[in-house]
Amino acid sequence: MIYLDANFFIFALLDKTEKGKNARRILKEIIDGRLDAVISPLVLDEVMWVLVKNKKDHLLRIAVEDIYAMPNLKVKEVSPDIPLIALDFIEKFRLKPRDAFHVAMMKKLGVKEIITDDKDFDVVEWVKRIAL
Numbered sequence: 047m048i049y050l051d052a053n054f055f056i057f058a059l060l061d062k063t064e065k066g067k068n069a070r071r072i073l074k075e076i077i078d079g080r081l082d083a084v085i086s087p088l089v090l091d092e093v094m095w096v097l098v099k100n101k102k103d104h105l106l107r108i109a110v111e112d113i114y115a116m117p118n119l120k121v122k123e124v125s126p127d128i129p130l131i132a133l134d135f136i137e138k139f140r141l142k143p144r145d146a147f148h149v150a151m152m153k154k155l156g157v158k159e160i161i162t163d164d165k166d167f168d169v170v171e172w173v174k175r176i177a178l
Contacts, residue, residue, distance in 0.1 A: 047082045048176070049152050050119075051162030052092030057178055059093075059109060060100065065163065065178040072161060072178075076118050083161075084120045085113070086151045088144065122155060139169045149173060 058069035075081040090110060097105050113119060124147070131150035135141050141149060145166050152160065152173065159174045160167055167175045 047084055047155070047157050049148065049155075049157045049160040050083050050085050050089065051148065051160055051164055051167075052089045052096070053163050054161045054178065055089070055093045055109070055113070056096050057163070059097070059105060060102065068178045069161075076116055079118050082118050082120075084122055084151075084155060084157060086122055086124050086148070088124065088147055088151075090121070092144070122151065124151065125154065128154065135170070141166060141169070 054069055054072070057066045058073050060066070061069065072081065076083050090113065093109060094106055097103065097109065114121065128147060128150045131153060132143065132146035135146040135149045136143060139146075139149075145164065148160070149167070149170055152158070158172055159176060161176045161178070163178050165175070167173050
């Protein structure tokens with residue numbers, strides 16, 4: 047199981063460079079059932095915000111519905127204790143709140159790998175960041 051950061055989806059949807067190609071290749075692995083992945087609704091919020099900000103509103107519904115349609119991609123709810131766990135990661139690693147929420151979700155779910163181009167995750171010793 048691997049956690050997907052919002053920028054993974056943004057690269058897959060909008061990027062025409064090698065990073066976008068890599069994201070789409072990984073997405074195909076998830077769709078084909080060769081890779082199990084997980085996100086939280088916070089990832090969807092970030093993706094939706096970037097699409098709106100970049101005037102790509104027409105992609106909102108299809109992107110979100112396609113994510114929910116993937117059987118090997120689970121959207122896990124944020125439980126009430128996640129903010130408290132995130133606080134620990136903000137204090138220990140100086141993470142931004144949203145990144146700390148993602149790390150807290152990973153910890154709670156027992157996930158140690160994240161696909162992201164965000165180097166801020168590198169400070170968490172038990173998280174393996176897979177760059178695009």
